[in-house]
Amino acid sequence: MKIIKLDSESKKDILENLLKRSPGQYEKYAKTVNEIINEVKSQKDQALSYYTKQFDKADINSGNIRVTEEEIKEAYSLIDPSVLEVIRKAAYNIETYHTKQKQYSWFDSEPNGIILGQKVTAIGSVGVYVPGGKAAYPSSVLMNVIPAKVAGVKRIAMVTPPDKDGKVYSGTLVAAKEAGVTEIYKVGGAQAIAALAHGTESIKKVDKIVGPGNIYVALAKKAVYGHVSIDSIAGPSEILVIADETANPRYVAADLLSQAEHDELASAILITTSKEIAEQVSIEAAKFTEQLSRRDIIQKSLDNYGYILLADSMEDAIETANEIASEHLEIITRDPFLVMTKIQNAGAIFLGEYSSEPLGDYFAGPNHVLPTNGTAKFFSPLSVDDFIKKSSIISYSKEALKPIYPDIVKFAKAEGLTAHANSISVRFES
Amino acid sequence: MKIIKLDSESKKDILENLLKRSPGQYEKYAKTVNEIINEVKSQKDQALSYYTKQFDKADINSGNIRVTEEEIKEAYSLIDPSVLEVIRKAAYNIETYHTKQKQYSWFDSEPNGIILGQKVTAIGSVGVYVPGGKAAYPSSVLMNVIPAKVAGVKRIAMVTPPDKDGKVYSGTLVAAKEAGVTEIYKVGGAQAIAALAHGTESIKKVDKIVGPGNIYVALAKKAVYGHVSIDSIAGPSEILVIADETANPRYVAADLLSQAEHDELASAILITTSKEIAEQVSIEAAKFTEQLSRRDIIQKSLDNYGYILLADSMEDAIETANEIASEHLEIITRDPFLVMTKIQNAGAIFLGEYSSEPLGDYFAGPNHVLPTNGTAKFFSPLSVDDFIKKSSIISYSKEALKPIYPDIVKFAKAEGLTAHANSISVRFES
Numbered sequence: 001m002k003i004i005k006l007d008s009e010s011k012k013d014i015l016e017n018l019l020k021r022s023p024g025q026y027e028k029y030a031k032t033v034n035e036i037i038n039e040v041k042s043q044k045d046q047a048l049s050y051y052t053k054q055f056d057k058a059d060i061n062s063g064n065i066r067v068t069e070e071e072i073k074e075a076y077s078l079i080d081p082s083v084l085e086v087i088r089k090a091a092y093n094i095e096t097y098h099t100k101q102k103q104y105s106w107f108d109s110e111p112n113g114i115i116l117g118q119k120v121t122a123i124g125s126v127g128v129y130v131p132g133g134k135a136a137y138p139s140s141v142l143m144n145v146i147p148a149k150v151a152g153v154k155r156i157a158m159v160t161p162p163d164k165d166g167k168v169y170s171g172t173l174v175a176a177k178e179a180g181v182t183e184i185y186k187v188g189g190a191q192a193i194a195a196l197a198h199g200t201e202s203i204k205k206v207d208k209i210v211g212p213g214n215i216y217v218a219l220a221k222k223a224v225y226g227h228v229s230i231d232s233i234a235g236p237s238e239i240l241v242i243a244d245e246t247a248n249p250r251y252v253a254a255d256l257l258s259q260a261e262h263d264e265l266a267s268a269i270l271i272t273t274s275k276e277i278a279e280q281v282s283i284e285a286a287k288f289t290e291q292l293s294r295r296d297i298i299q300k301s302l303d304n305y306g307y308i309l310l311a312d313s314m315e316d317a318i319e320t321a322n323e324i325a326s327e328h329l330e331i332i333t334r335d336p337f338l339v340m341t342k343i344q345n346a347g348a349i350f351l352g353e354y355s356s357e358p359l360g361d362y363f364a365g366p367n368h369v370l371p372t373n374g375t376a377k378f379f380s381p382l383s384v385d386d387f388i389k390k391s392s393i394i395s396y397s398k399e400a401l402k403p404i405y406p407d408i409v410k411f412a413k414a415e416g417l418t419a420h421a422n423s424i425s426v427r428f429e430s
Numbered sequence: 431m432k433i434i435k436l437d438s439e440s441k442k443d444i445l446e447n448l449l450k451r452s453p454g455q456y457e458k459y460a461k462t463v464n465e466i467i468n469e470v471k472s473q474k475d476q477a478l479s480y481y482t483k484q485f486d487k488a489d490i491n492s493g494n495i496r497v498t499e500e501e502i503k504e505a506y507s508l509i510d511p512s513v514l515e516v517i518r519k520a521a522y523n524i525e526t527y528h529t530k531q532k533q534y535s536w537f538d539s540e541p542n543g544i545i546l547g548q549k550v551t552a553i554g555s556v557g558v559y560v561p562g563g564k565a566a567y568p569s570s571v572l573m574n575v576i577p578a579k580v581a582g583v584k585r586i587a588m589v590t591p592p593d594k595d596g597k598v599y600s601g602t603l604v605a606a607k608e609a610g611v612t613e614i615y616k617v618g619g620a621q622a623i624a625a626l627a628h629g630t631e632s633i634k635k636v637d638k639i640v641g642p643g644n645i646y647v648a649l650a651k652k653a654v655y656g657h658v659s660i661d662s663i664a665g666p667s668e669i670l671v672i673a674d675e676t677a678n679p680r681y682v683a684a685d686l687l688s689q690a691e692h693d694e695l696a697s698a699i700l701i702t703t704s705k706e707i708a709e710q711v712s713i714e715a716a717k718f719t720e721q722l723s724r725r726d727i728i729q730k731s732l733d734n735y736g737y738i739l740l741a742d743s744m745e746d747a748i749e750t751a752n753e754i755a756s757e758h759l760e761i762i763t764r765d766p767f768l769v770m771t772k773i774q775n776a777g778a779i780f781l782g783e784y785s786s787e788p789l790g791d792y793f794a795g796p797n798h799v800l801p802t803n804g805t806a807k808f809f810s811p812l813s814v815d816d817f818i819k820k821s822s823i824i825s826y827s828k829e830a831l832k833p834i835y836p837d838i839v840k841f842a843k844a845e846g847l848t849a850h851a852n853s854i855s856v857r858f859e860s
Contacts, residue, residue, distance in 0.1 A: 022657070083844045086837045097546055100538060108530060115781070116527055116795055121774055123808050137845050171844070207808040226652065226663050227452070229808035233656050254853040261849035293848045329821075340823070344551055348822035351545070354831045354857060355824050358850040362841045363834060365546055366822035378553050378637040378659035380820040390810040391759075392778035392796035393770070394785050401784045404793060407516045411792045414513045414601070415567050418723045419691035420788040423684040427784060 001256070001282045001302050006271065006309040011320055014269075014307060015374075018324065021236050021265045021305070022373055033190045033219040040194035045201045051191040056132070057164040060186050065202050067168060067184035075173035084174060090363050091142050091178050097365030098150045101384040105393075113397025118390045122152035123229075125204070126387060127196035128181065129211030129221075130172055132161035132188050138175035139361060143368050143382065144211045145179035151387035156181050157206055159196060161188025188213075193220035197228045210382065212369070231386055232379045235372035236265035239357055240326035240346075242317050242339060243281075245274035247332040251353055252277070253284035255330055258358050260301040261294040267305035269324065271317040278308045318342045325376040328357045345376045401427065431686070431712045431732050436701065436739040441750055444699075444737060448754065451666050451695045451735070452803055463620045463649040470624035475631045481621040486562070487594040490616050495632050497598060497614035502607050505600035514604060520793050521572050521608050527795030528580045531814040535823075543827025548820045552582035553659075555634070556817060557626035558611065559641030560602055562591035562618050568605035569791060573798050573812065574641045575609035581817035586611050587636055589626060591618025618643075623650035627658045640812065642799070661816055662809045665802035666695035669787055670756035670776075672747050672769060673711075675704040677762040681783055682707070683714035685760055688788050690731040691724040697735035699754065701747040708738045748772045755806040758787045775806045831857065 004010050039047040045062045052060040076084075107117025128144045131137075141158070148156050158181045160168055168186060176184055185203055187195060193213075199205035209221055210231040221230045239259035243252050256268035272278050289298050311317040318339060321329060325345035333339055336351040343349060347370030348360050361368045369382035405424050412420035434440050469477040475492045482490040506514075537547025558574045561567075571588070578586050588611045590598055598616060606614055615633055617625060623643075629635035639651055640661040651660040669689035671682050686698035702708050719728050741747040748769060751759060755775035763769055766781040773779055777800030778790050791798045799812035835854050842850035 080844070082840065086841045086844075089834075089837060090841065100536070101548070106530070114794075118531070118811075118813075119770070119773075119779065124774065139841065139845065222656065225655070226805070229805075250856055251853075254849070254856040257849040258847075258853040261847060288849070288852065292852065293846075298849065336825070340549070343549075343821070344554065345819075346821045348824060349549065351823070351825035352827070354828045355826045356831075356853045356857065358838060358842055358847075358853050359826060359831065360822065360824050361850060363838050364544075364824050364826065366824055370822070371819075375656070375659075376819065376821070378819055381822050383548075383820070385815070385820075389775075389801075389806070389808055390813070390815075391773070391776045391806070392790065392800070392811050393781070394778060394790050394794050394796055395766070395781035396784045396789060396794065397782070398784045401786075401789065404519075407519060408788060408793050410512065411516045411520065411569065412788055414510070414516075415569065416723075417688075417691060417788075419684070419687040419718070419728065420791060422718060422722065423681075423688040423786045423788050426680055426684040427786065 001285050001306045001308050003278045003282055003308045003310060006311040006316060006320060010309070011323070015323060018267055018305065019374065021267070029215055030219055033216055033223060036190040037194040037220060037223055040191050040200065041198045048187050048191055048195055048200060051189065052162070052187055055189055056161045058162045058166045058186070060162065060166060062202050064166065065185050065187060067173065067186060072173050072177050075170035078170040079174050087138055087142070087175055087178055090139065091146060093363060093365040094142055094146045095150060098147045098384050102150065103385065103388060107393055112400045114400045115393065115395040117393040119393055120388050120390055122154070123207050123387050123389060124153070125155035125157065125206040126153045127206040127209040128156060128158045129192060129209065129213050129217055130158055130160040131213055132169070133163070138171040139368065140212065141172055141175035142179050145176065145181055147367065147382060147384045148387045149180040151384045153387050155206070157183040157185065157196065157203065159185045159187050159192035162186040190216045190220035193217060193224060197224035210386065231369065231382055232371055232375060236267065237262040238267040238327040238372055239330065240269045240271065240321055240324055240328070241330040241332060242321055243270060243272045243274070243277055244314065244333040245277060246334045247277055248353060249277055249280035250284050251356070252332060253281045253288055255357050256281070256285060256306070257288050257292065257298055259328065260298045260306060261292065264297055264300040265305065266301045268302060269307045269309065269326070271309045271311050271320055273311050273314055273317060275310060278310050282308055314339070321346070325374045327370045327372045327376065328360070330355065330357060347371045347376045347381055431715050431736045431738050433708045433712055433738045433740060436741040436746060436750060440739070441753070445753060448697055448735065449804065451697070459645055460649055463646055463653060466620040467624040467650060467653055470621050470630065471628045478617050478621055478625055478630060481619065482592070482617055485619055486591045488592045488596045488616070490592065490596060492632050494596065495615050495617060497603065497616060502603050505603035508600040509604050517568055517572070517605055517608055520569065521576060523793060523795035524572055524576045525580060528577045528814050532580065533815065533818060537823055542830045544830045545823065545825040547823040549823055550818050550820055553637050553817050553819060554583070555585035555587065555636040556583045557636040557639040558586060558588045559622060559639065559643050559647055560588055560590040561643055562593070562599070568601040569798065570642065571602055571605035572609050575606065575611055577797065577812060577814045578817045579610040581814045583817050585636070587613040587615065587626065587633065589615045589617050589622035592616040620646045620650035623647060623654060627654035638817070640816065661799065661812055662801055662805060666697070667692040668697040668757040668802055669760065670699045670701065670751055670754055670758070671760040671762060672751055673700060673702045673704070673707055674744065674763040675707060676764045677707055678783055679707055679710035680714050681786070682762060683711045683718055685787050686715060686736070687718050687722065687728055689758065690728045690736060691722065694727055694730040695735065696731045698732060699737045699739065699756070701739045701741050701750055703741050703744055703747060705740060708740050712738055744769070751776070755804045757800045757802045757806065758790070760785065760787060777801045777806045777811055
């Protein structure tokens, strides 16, 4: 990994380079995606059948699109029992953590008969997209489904592309069953998003769509946004490590590579105040890379979006971390909690030398669906919040309305809305 | 207003008719909007100047785009002191209510050294769009800005189109100052959204954009979504009243018209179990309409999207209300709180005969920026939640990681991610 002096110029270049990975650059696929969505809207199941044949080479129709109980049973028979056990432990931890995120309806009242508050209700139905093939991660199923279940969503429909024999990967099916999915459909791509957003004969429309996918899936989600709700649009993975001279360079190097292996657009950045750490991490990263099975992906990712930045001070390191707003941020310093207080923007913050990022990917409980590509400045990790909505509660008595009604009438008239004024004053006409 | 028997067929027709109002139908403007955004991205202030001349007939440049302290002082001298007083009372109520929405960072710890939690931080900078001209509602400024202020947003930049003399309506400026806006710029339309999203010489980029606008503004917000965050896309206003035989038909009629006056696409629906109430509300609505200044808009809105639905039972009425998912829902029945418990989908719920909807528009405190056009099934009122974001907090000790590290390694290997496995196992190499 290259070592670069952190200054305002190098920072500007790096921020620009990282933003090149944004899915906003791929608008050329939007036309295809819109065509697929319109076809599914008008031809429904028939269009799903057509596109699944074209893109996944599988024969899917209204009769076999939904995964059966028998197929799920078969999946359980195929899975390594020790992996199943880890899935269950992870599911337990994820459920425990997300249960603590639950929000409750509240109200406040005044003795003159005013009640104001917010009613919290679960979203009625949710669609979860799960990528097919080699990108089929059971952990991703757990992370997307369990928060919906904890929120109280009644209907959770999963879609995932089948292989050419019309099968879905057993790990995906088992994770779906364990997490509490109510329906599973063998369809992927933009056509699956269109089916969830608009409904077909086999797949009932949902209220919200979540889950990661390729560029077609991401663009389809953006296209149906507003008609249904969506989670934030996922970008390539990132890690940023802030380390001082107390850090273990082997740990830092291993953690950087754990993100770099995700894909060639992944970014791994170390910001350190120690020249020695910078040099040792660079050496260790090179050594590890040679031994790892995904070394080609790692090497490309590091060449394009990997940096070791040498900062003059911890303040500079933190300021830069806030500007980058990384998906994952590890703080491996003498006093990580002190540094944490100064962090404004990050998806997940890992504190101390034993809080390795993959701990959060699989096991600890917090969600691994995190804001990427600088969006931690305004987006949050996927959470129970994403599966609830709120309604304002407003109740006034006559006693409460009477003293203030002239004010409301005045405000309404000042805005030229006389029917608004009338709806208040009619209550006090003699 | 027409009285229709509520059954599955009439319900289907009405739901379809209401959805015709969706901004999704207006994609034909998208090309113009994308051109404007690209121009502002490359030509910055110069593009803002060009479009403001073209659309608003005003001469705006880098030297005069920002509203000065003198202009704000002048606005205060122009405003009716009694209106200013009502603005201040409303601002106080809005701030009081929204302060109760604040969310706090939390953590949970276990004695073996596990700390998990969420850190809540305010979004750094927010842009607020405020429409110009006759649609300039000071209440809208308060409702969009105060929650951001309560959340702790440091930079709140307002944009609003000037009149042809380069002036901004005094009520807007005063409300902005009272609410705590830090910067005001004289620019509107898609060009203003582009400036907030991408930055120009005069207007620094923001992290999130909120506020209502016309179709160009709505499409521009959708286009920049992902690069920045946005609030939900606003549609035409709606009211739905559930009333039984105890309701006062004059109150119900006046409340229906208060939404119908907003614009020709607004919808006003009564669902009642009482034939007598249905008939009397229809008569009262006709009488009021004749007396009201915006009677032409009201009449068109009622003709196209106004309904009085006669339901066989309160259960049917409630079920239909949940399917329509109205922006505003009034419950004027013998026991409104009992009905409220069965409401799944509504932006704001007004209970009892003195909780007239305009009370919520101006004064009570809850936000008047609400999900429209059925989106209350998955969106919430604008709130402090919209101006914060969360970061996961994960800290494990060596003692905590040691017993579970083989599980994480197993899960990572099962997903084929050996660099993930390595970043855990390196911590326990001998």
